[in-house]
Amino acid sequence: MDSYIYIIIGMSASFLLSISLLLFYLKYRKNIIQQQYQMKEAEVQHQKDLLYTVINSQEQERKRIGMDLHDEVGSVLSSLRLMIEDFADKNQQEQSKQFNTQSKKTIDNIIGSVRSISHNLSPMFKGSYGFSDALYNFTDGINASGRIRINLSFEDNSLEVPLSQTEALTFYRVLIEMINNTIKHAEADHINIGFSLKENIFHIDYADDGKGLDKELGSKKRGMGLRNIESRLSMVAATYTIDYNAEKGYHAVITFSTKAQ
Numbered sequence: 001m002d003s004y005i006y007i008i009i010g011m012s013a014s015f016l017l018s019i020s021l022l023l024f025y026l027k028y029r030k031n032i033i034q035q036q037y038q039m040k041e042a043e044v045q046h047q048k049d050l051l052y053t054v055i056n057s058q059e060q061e062r063k064r065i066g067m068d069l070h071d072e073v074g075s076v077l078s079s080l081r082l083m084i085e086d087f088a089d090k091n092q093q094e095q096s097k098q099f100n101t102q103s104k105k106t107i108d109n110i111i112g113s114v115r116s117i118s119h120n121l122s123p124m125f126k127g128s129y130g131f132s133d134a135l136y137n138f139t140d141g142i143n144a145s146g147r148i149r150i151n152l153s154f155e156d157n158s159l160e161v162p163l164s165q166t167e168a169l170t171f172y173r174v175l176i177e178m179i180n181n182t183i184k185h186a187e188a189d190h191i192n193i194g195f196s197l198k199e200n201i202f203h204i205d206y207a208d209d210g211k212g213l214d215k216e217l218g219s220k221k222r223g224m225g226l227r228n229i230e231s232r233l234s235m236v237a238a239t240y241t242i243d244y245n246a247e248k249g250y251h252a253v254i255t256f257s258t259k260a261q
Contacts, residue, residue, distance in 0.1 A: 048235065055235060059169065077114065081107045116141060123172060131168045132159060135193075138176065148183060150191045158195040161202050162258055167236045171204065174229050174254070178206055186210025186250060197258070204254040213242065213250050 081104055116137075123134040132154055139150040163171070175193065182188050188210030196203045233240050233254065243251040 055170075055232060077107055077111050081111075123169070131163065131172065132195075134172055135175065139179070142179070142183075148188060148191060150179065150193070153192070153194045155194075155196040157197045158202070161197055163202075167256070170232050170236050170238075171254070171256075174232050175204070175206070177229055177232075178252070182208045182210060182250065186212075188249060200257060200259045202256040202258055204256075205251075206254070207249060207251045209249040212248065213244070 119134075119137060123130070123137075132152070135152060139152060142148060142150055179191060182191055186208050188208040191206070191208045193207075194203075194205040196205075230240055236256065238254055238256040241253050241255075243253070
């Protein structure tokens with residue numbers, strides 16, 4: 001009888017020990033997985049921080065170049081224009097007057113170009129305020145060239161999206177990149193960009209009527225332009241979806257949640 005009791009006690013002890021070892025292993029495994037997840041999350045955050053630092057440095061450099069263009073080159077050209085005007089007043093010969101008129105016109109064009117480059121490098125808007133104005137300023141210049149037609153459409157509430165300076169600048173840069181890609185590669189005649197705000201989700205719908213983007217090329221060999229767009233949007237937690245089933249041209253949608261704003 002006693003031997004049976006000892007056997008039962010021994011089996012129970014072995015069972016409890018096995019359960020304890022199993023629980024210890026599961027807990028140890030859980031800790032390892034959790035540590036790996038935390039390390040991966042920390043690495044992702046580190047990459048985001050690096051990306052933010054790089055892009056922020058690029059924006060600061062653009063701002064510096066824009067200010068230098070506006071302040072230094074612009075002021076020198078303005079001074080040169082005044083000198084030509086003074087020269088024109090003192091020299092009334094017909095040929096001289098024609099030269100001076102043409103020179104002033106050329107300088108005015110250069111001043112306008114410098115001002116446009118300066119504004120595009122460092123658009124003057126704070127948060128979402130001025131976002132649409134900056135886009136219209138950029139697209140108006142392209143439309144004036146007659147090379148391609150860009151149509152912007154804003155739903156009423158989309159102009160009230162609460163964007164930070166970084167977010168507004170990110171969407172501006174991304175759209176400039178997309179427009180430049182269309183002009184360089186798509187052989188398109190029209191670009192349509194629509195903005196809307198639905199249930200706290202800001203939508204940017206971009207479409208052109210060019211030759212489109214090859215699905216296989218887009219998934220396996222993404223160009224620098226696409227990678228740059230995705231990197232910028234990931235910095236502000238926005239998503240970027242390409243519609244490869246579009247009947248014609250290139251169609252992409254950017255979505256951004258404003259709930260955290």
